[in-house]
Amino acid sequence: MEIKVNKQDIFVDSFWSFMMPDHQHWKKQLENIVMVEKNKDIHNFSNENKENKPVQAHKTSWDSHHRYPAVFNIMDLIATTIGQSIEQDGWEAPQLNPMNCWINWYEKNQYAQTHNHFNLLSAVYFAKIEKSPSKFFFHREDRFRLQKKNEDSNIKLLIPKEGSVIFFNGCQAHSVSANTSDETRITLAINFNGEYSSEFKPITQKGY
Numbered sequence: 775m776e777i778k779v780n781k782q783d784i785f786v787d788s789f790w791s792f793m794m795p796d797h798q799h800w801k802k803q804l805e806n807i808v809m810v811e812k813n814k815d816i817h818n819f820s821n822e823n824k825e826n827k828p829v830q831a832h833k834t835s836w837d838s839h840h841r842y843p844a845v846f847n848i849m850d851l852i853a854t855t856i857g858q859s860i861e862q863d864g865w866e867a868p869q870l871n872p873m874n875c876w877i878n879w880y881e882k883n884q885y886a887q888t889h890n891h892f893n894l895l896s897a898v899y900f901a902k903i904e905k906s907p908s909k910f911f912f913h914r915e916d917r918f919r920l921q922k923k924n925e926d927s928n929i930k931l932l933i934p935k936e937g938s939v940i941f942f943n944g945c946q947a948h949s950v951s952a953n954t955s956d957e958t959r960i961t962l963a964i965n966f967n968g969e970y971s972s973e974f975k976p977i978t979q980k981g982y
């Protein structure tokens with residue numbers, strides 16, 4: 775006898791996106807920072823972060839928002855936009871604190887393998903990708919989860935537009951395709967933790 779099993783969805787994951795205002799201005803600023811970092815590296819005086827995994831690309835230091843005013847301004851604009859957006863969407867919107875903020879630049883054949891950031895929210899600004907297209911993949915492997923037999927349904931592909939910003943749950947696994955072009959690809963990433971106001975009353979263990 776075959777027993778009928780019912781399935782109901784519980785929570786559904788999302789990612790959000792918006793277009794960066796004054797994109798050309800910010801793109802130029804980030805291009806300049808990357809150019810300076812490349813030159814500094816020639817003279818062994820760079821802020822480049824040489825940790826090479828899981829993102830097989832060049833990176834500035836994790837606290838780049840404290841080192842470059844333009845990076846701080848971009849981070850601040852993104853944090854404000856995310857804060858307003860999630861509040862309008864009905865989420866308990868915390869004060870977003872940037873834990874890490876850095877620039878990635880991908881030269882030919884560099885990519886990011888599957889990883890996650892272990893934060894409340896992560897954001898990526900696709901600053902220079904027009905001539906070095908980037909495929910961004912979300913993976914169904916951020917926690918213990920069943921995997922579908924059809925591998926494609928464990929992956930959600932996003933083809934971002936230059937100038938767009940995406941943000942998503944910071945525990946969401948993701949990866950980025952290799953840069954197959956000769957042009958440098960530049961993105962900026964931010965990890966946010968959340969600080970809740972004193973009026974926020976989270977559910978406690980009491981009574982369970």
Ligand SMILES: [Fe+2]
Pocket residue numbers: 886889890891948963
């Ligand atoms: Fe990442």
